[in-house]
Amino acid sequence: MDGGQNVIxxxxxxxxxxxxxxxxxxxxxxxxxxxxxxAISVANNLYGVxxxxxxxxxxxxxxxxxxxxxxSGGGGDGVxxxxxxxLAVVQGNAIGIRADGVPYGDTGYGVRxxxxxxxxxxxxxxxxxxxxxxxxxxxAVIGN
Numbered sequence: 001m002d003g004g005q006n007v008i009x010x011x012x013x014x015x016x017x018x019x020x021x022x023x024x025x026x027x028x029x030x031x032x033x034x035x036x037x038x039a040i041s042v043a044n045n046l047y048g049v050x051x052x053x054x055x056x057x058x059x060x061x062x063x064x065x066x067x068x069x070x071x072s073g074g075g076g077d078g079v080x081x082x083x084x085x086x087l088a089v090v091q092g093n094a095i096g097i098r099a100d101g102v103p104y105g106d107t108g109y110g111v112r113x114x115x116x117x118x119x120x121x122x123x124x125x126x127x128x129x130x131x132x133x134x135x136x137x138x139x140a141v142i143g144n
Contacts, residue, residue, distance in 0.1 A: 005029040005031055006029075007034070007036045008044070009033055009034060009044060010042045011045065014050050015032040015048045015049060015074070016030070016032065016050070017049075018050070018054045019053055019054055020053050021053070024056075024057040025057075026059045027059065027061070027069060028060075028067045029067060030069045032071045032072070032074075038098060038100075040098070043072075045075045046074060047076040047077050047079075047108075048076075048078045049071065050077075050079075050082070051082070051085045052080070052083050053082070053083040053085065054085045056088075057088075060088070060090045061091045061092040062091060062127070063092060064127055068094060068127070070093070070094045070097075070099060072104045072105070075106070076106060076107065076108040077111070077135075078095040078106045078110045078111060079111045081112070082114045082115055086116065086119065087118055087119065089120045090111055091123055091127070091129070091130065092129070092130065093131070093132075095111065095130060096134040097133050105136075106135050106136075107135075108136055109137045109139065109140045110130075110135035110138045110139060111138070112139075112140050112142070113139075113141045114141075121139055
């Protein structure tokens with residue numbers, strides 16, 4: 001991350017919410033739940049990123065250098081995909097760890113997929129993997 005990203009922190013609810021039919025959005029290179037330098041946790045009260053009943057093709061992070069988000073310290077899940085959201089991609093993010101390497105996880109799951117299908121978490125390419133640490137559970141996929 002090069003310092004030109006958004007800082008999305010200390011919100012009463014979630015940091016980023018994409019909902020009801022919103023499709024083909026890209027959320028990349030943000031500091032979510034941290035200070036501007038990524039070293040201090042400034043948590044959102046609930047989730048870092050929620051894709052809820054969203055349309056297909058939403059991307060959280062990316063597969064190129066600096067595309068990933070740093071998501072830390074929320075009162076819920078780092079990334080939550082739910083309610084029929086499909087074809088979402090979560091890649092290249094650092095979830096549950098501050099920029100200085102200090103663990104600061106979310107109180108829920110690092111990534112939670114619930115009642116949603118055909119979504120991708122991570123990948124095999126050089127920058128597609130997520131670092132998910134210090135959360136209640138790293139990745140959970142839960143049915144209806």
